[in-house]
Amino acid sequence: MFAVKSDRREKYYRSGRICFAFLAAVFGGIVCGIGSLLFARGTFEADMFYSYLQNPYILLLNMAPPVLLSILFYLLTNRAVWSYLLTNVCVMVPTLVHYYKMALRGDALLAEDFTLVTEAQNMLATYDLFLDRRIIKYIILLAVGTLLLVLLARGRFRRKAPRLLTALVLSLACGTLAPLYTSDTIYDQKTENTALIYRWSETQQYISKGFVYPFLHSVKSAFHPAPSGYDADEVQAVLAQYTDEVIPEDKKVNIVCVMLEAYNDFSRFEELTFTTDIYEKYHELEAMGYSGDLIVDIFAGDTRISEREFLTGMPYKRMDNFVADSNSYVWYLRRNGYTVEGSHPCYAWFYNRQLINQKLGFENYYFSENYYKPKTGGDITYDARFFPMMRDIYLERDASKPYFSFSITYQGHGPYESDIAYFDAPYVQRNEGATDADETILNNYLYNIKGTTEQLYAFATDMLATEEPLILVFFGDHKPWLGNNGSVYGAYGISMDTSTEEGFRNYYGTRYLILANDAAKEVCGNDFAGEGETTSVSFLMNKVFELCGYKGSAYMQFTSDIASREPVIHRTDAMADGDKKLYDCVSYYYRKHFLYE
Numbered sequence: 001m002f003a004v005k006s007d008r009r010e011k012y013y014r015s016g017r018i019c020f021a022f023l024a025a026v027f028g029g030i031v032c033g034i035g036s037l038l039f040a041r042g043t044f045e046a047d048m049f050y051s052y053l054q055n056p057y058i059l060l061l062n063m064a065p066p067v068l069l070s071i072l073f074y075l076l077t078n079r080a081v082w083s084y085l086l087t088n089v090c091v092m093v094p095t096l097v098h099y100y101k102m103a104l105r106g107d108a109l110l111a112e113d114f115t116l117v118t119e120a121q122n123m124l125a126t127y128d129l130f131l132d133r134r135i136i137k138y139i140i141l142l143a144v145g146t147l148l149l150v151l152l153a154r155g156r157f158r159r160k161a162p163r164l165l166t167a168l169v170l171s172l173a174c175g176t177l178a179p180l181y182t183s184d185t186i187y188d189q190k191t192e193n194t195a196l197i198y199r200w201s202e203t204q205q206y207i208s209k210g211f212v213y214p215f216l217h218s219v220k221s222a223f224h225p226a227p228s229g230y231d232a233d234e235v236q237a238v239l240a241q242y243t244d245e246v247i248p249e250d251k252k253v254n255i256v257c258v259m260l261e262a263y264n265d266f267s268r269f270e271e272l273t274f275t276t277d278i279y280e281k282y283h284e285l286e287a288m289g290y291s292g293d294l295i296v297d298i299f300a301g302d303t304r305i306s307e308r309e310f311l312t313g314m315p316y317k318r319m320d321n322f323v324a325d326s327n328s329y330v331w332y333l334r335r336n337g338y339t340v341e342g343s344h345p346c347y348a349w350f351y352n353r354q355l356i357n358q359k360l361g362f363e364n365y366y367f368s369e370n371y372y373k374p375k376t377g378g379d380i381t382y383d384a385r386f387f388p389m390m391r392d393i394y395l396e397r398d399a400s401k402p403y404f405s406f407s408i409t410y411q412g413h414g415p416y417e418s419d420i421a422y423f424d425a426p427y428v429q430r431n432e433g434a435t436d437a438d439e440t441i442l443n444n445y446l447y448n449i450k451g452t453t454e455q456l457y458a459f460a461t462d463m464l465a466t467e468e469p470l471i472l473v474f475f476g477d478h479k480p481w482l483g484n485n486g487s488v489y490g491a492y493g494i495s496m497d498t499s500t501e502e503g504f505r506n507y508y509g510t511r512y513l514i515l516a517n518d519a520a521k522e523v524c525g526n527d528f529a530g531e532g533e534t535t536s537v538s539f540l541m542n543k544v545f546e547l548c549g550y551k552g553s554a555y556m557q558f559t560s561d562i563a564s565r566e567p568v569i570h571r572t573d574a575m576a577d578g579d580k581k582l583y584d585c586v587s588y589y590y591r592k593h594f595l596y597e
Contacts (some may be wrong), residue, residue, distance in 0.1 A: 017155030021080040022071075024153035028084035028145060029070030033063040033212070035138055036095040040211035042102045048196055052210050057190045061180065061213040066091045068174055075167035080153035081146055088142060095211050096135070103130075107355050108206040109215060112222035112323050181216045201349045221321060224591070227575065227584045235589040238582070242554035247336045252402040253469035253520045253548060255333075256394060259307055262300075262412040262445075263452060263476035265511050266428075271493040273429040278450040281457035288464075289472075289515035290547060292532030294540060295508050297571040300414065300481035304351040307408060307477065309538040311360055313559050316538075316571035317584060318591045322356045329541050330361035331596040332553045333404045339397060341365060342406040343390060345372045345381035361596070362406075366393065383411040383452050387459040399468065411452055414481035416444040423447040434491040441488050445480050460515060469520035471528075473544055475537070476510030498572075508570070512540055514547060524548045536570065539563040555590050559583070 040062075041048035052058050066087055074083035098109035157163045180186060191213070197204035206214045266272055267279045297316040298305045305319050312318070312328045325331075334340045343366035348354035357365045366372065372381040372389065381389065390407055397403050418437040427446045430439050460472055482488035486496045489506070497503035512535075516528040526547050535543060542560045545552045552560070562569075566579045575584040 018157060019155070021153040021155035022074060024149055025070045025074035025080045025083040026067060028080065028149065029067035029087055030063065031141070031145065032070065032084075032087050032091050033066040035141070036066065036091055036211050037062055039092075039095050039099045039134065039138075040207065042099065042207055044196060044207065048207070051193050051196060051208070055191060055193055057186065058193060058210055058213065061186075061191070062210040063212075064177065065212050065216065068170070072167055072170055072174075075163050075170065078156045078163065080155075081149040084145060084149055091212060092138070092142075094215060098211055098215070099135075102203075102207075107352070108203050109211075110222065110321060110323060111215060111219040112321055114222075181213065182220050187214075187217050198347070198349070201347070202352050203349055224320065224588070227581065227588055229581065230585045230588060232589060235586050238586055239554055239558060239589070242557040244332070244553045245551040245557075247550055251523060251549060252337070253471055253516075253523055254394075254403040255405075255471045255473065255544065255548075256390075256403075256463065257310075257406045257473040257544075258390070258456075259303075259310070259406070259408045260412070260452060260456070260474060260476050261303065261409045262414060262478060262480040263409075263449060263474075263510070264479055266446065266449075269492075269494055269506075271431075274427055275425070275429060276427050278427055278446060278453060282453045285457060285460055285474075285515065286511075286513055288529075289513055290528045290530055290532055291511060291513040292543075293505070293534040294475055294510045294512045294537055295505070295534060295568045295570060296476075296478050296510055296537045297508070298478045299507055300479060300486075303408070303477045304353075306475075306537050307406070308356075308360070309536075310475075310540055311406060313538050313541060313556060314587045314591060315536075315569060315575075315583060317575065318587050320591075321352075322359045324359060325361075325594050325596070326359050327555065327590050327593075327595055328360045329553070329556065330404070330406070332556070333402075334361050334363065335596060336402075338402045338404045339363065340404045341393075342408075343367070343371065343393065344408045344410070345386045345389075346410045347379070380410055383409060383455040386411070387455040391459060391462060394463070395466075408477075409452065412445070412448045412480065414445070416441045416448075416481070418483075420444075428492075431492045433493070434488070438483065438488045438491040441482055442492065445482060464515060464517040466517065467519060469523045470517045471520050471544065471548065472515040473512070473540075474515075475512040475540060478510065479507065512543075514544060516547075520548075533567055535563065535567045538569070539567065555586070558586055 037049055037052050040052070052062065069090055070083050070087045073086045074080055077083060077086070094109060101107055101109050101113075187209070191209045193208040194205075197208050199205065209217075265279055265282065267274060267277070267283075296306050297309065305316060308314075308319055308322070309316065311330055312326065330340050340362055341364040342357070342362055344350070344353060346368055348365075348367035348369050353365065354367065368379055368381065372386070373379060375389065376385055386409060390405075394403070394405070418441050421440050421444065423443045423446070426439060426443045427450070428442060434442075456474065460474075463470060463472060483491075486507075489496050494506055495503040496507050498507050512532070514528060514532075516524065516526070521527055524547065526549065528547055532543060539559060539562075542552070542556060542563055545556065546560070551557055562579050562583045566583070569575075569580055569583060573580055575581055
């Protein structure tokens with residue numbers, strides 16, 4: 001009888017030890033998850049950490065992986081201490097890499113970064129790693145936790161098969177959580193946490209959601225599957241038909257490109273009756289140069305798409321995070337001896353330009369933080385000062401080398417006030433169906449455009465008067481936001497129905513303008529005059545090179561052939577047949593194989 005009681009006591013004791021070890025493993029996962037969130041806030045104050053705890057989606061999506069990993073490792077190893085250590089390896093090592101990457105480069109860790117082994121090695125060789133208070137405290141916590149688990153959490157399952165079977169079932173169950181981590185709706189809406197950040201900073205958006213969750217969300221963007229029917233040998237054979245052209249020294253001209261934020265010629269809408277011709281000076285410039293309709297892939301935002309399509313010649317499908325050096329026309333011009341730089345009178349973190357522009361080949365880029373703000377005192381420099389400062393940058397360049405620049409304006413960025421009027425009198429007659437808010441939004445937008453047009457004209461005429469051969473390229477990045485769901489367009493009778501030709505052009509259409517001074521016209525043997533054909537923004541640089549008399553890189557020559565048959569290739573196209581499919585396959589290869597080492 002006493003033996004039975006002893007056996008029963010031993011059984012309860014053993015079960016209790018297992019239960020304690022299991023709970024210790026779970027607690028270890030919780031500690032690991034909280035530790036990750038403490039580092040995820042980077043240089044933000046502790047308020048950012050507390051904001052994670054206040055959003056249940058952020059908290060659960062960040063905590064679930066370390067807790068589940070801890071349970072899984074306990075089932076696999078049958079040791080709580082190994083569960084704790086392995087979970088820390090899987091969660092805290094990437095967290096600390098992210099922490100250092102943010103501290104040293106201001107860039108969040110993406111899943112795609114793990115494909116760049118050489119890049120990581122170069123980074124480690126360049127930067128001096130550091131130990132701060134936060135890291136030291138966690139190392140102590142890790143050591144103490146490990147010791148306590150070794151001494152106290154020693155319970156183990158006796159039977160192997162049930163333990164491993166449970167681990168298998170748990171692994172399969174975890175797979176059902178994938179949609180939570182890949183969902184854009186959850187990422188953009190449910191985990192929105194913008195009170196402490198600039199919402200237009202992709203990096204700060206990432207930080208605002210912790211680390212584990214946004215990192216796992218980035219996994220789906222790390223893989224760039226080849227197009228259907230892609231054959232690398234066939235693509236190489238296509239590109240082998242072309243060779244990079246070296247631009248002759250006596251044919252090199254300076255090229256200054258400016259992408260104008262939300263700039264559009266609304267006088268082309270027959271539905272609008274203007275009371276004041278705010279586009280008069282712009283039309284004078286068009287009469288002086290070569291201009292045409294441009295079809296872009298975006299509407300009312302996501303400026304980065306238009307700028308990077310222009311700089312790379314690649315279609316919408318190839319626009320990604322650009323975490324590694326990436327082929328571009330900037331690299332091509334740089335190899336041909338050009339100084340390549342540009343500017344944006346706003347924050348360097350906007351669309352992560354401070355890092356991505358380096359990957360696209362720019363030697364130098366002027367932002368608010370490193371150039372404009374010290375001179376103007378404002379975080380954002382508007383066109384009245386931006387254009388003259390761009391001119392100063394050009395005049396102060398090293399004139400012994402040919403020059404290429406690409407700048408982006410900020411004035412005209414939406415949204416536009418609906419209840420405060422910045423204009424003295426409406427520029428457009430009010431439509432019968434328009435509300436006061438509609439009228440105010442539209443005319444506030446046109447007020448910005450009026451100012452940009454005046455500065456654009458002064459800048460262009462001043463620059464064209466310079467003696468060195470110079471090409472100027474201007475284009476709008478997208479149509480402006482005018483009310484939610486384009487309500488103002490509708491109120492003024494402008495069709496935005498993309499299923500029709502008119503609505504499609506209204507929705508995605510802007511203009512481009514290419515100007516040349518007398519010296520450039522003489523060097524290029526071209527008068528740079530006339531109305532050009534409608535083209536995609538990814539083919540616009542081809543048009544610039546064609547007018548200059550350059551063939552460009554092998555890739556540009558290929559895309560020029562495509563553009564001669566398909567001048568507009570849009571994000572809405574299937575890219576499944578003929579030239580569109582060929583363009584998709586070659587651009588995929590071009591995106592994956594950097595040529596300018």
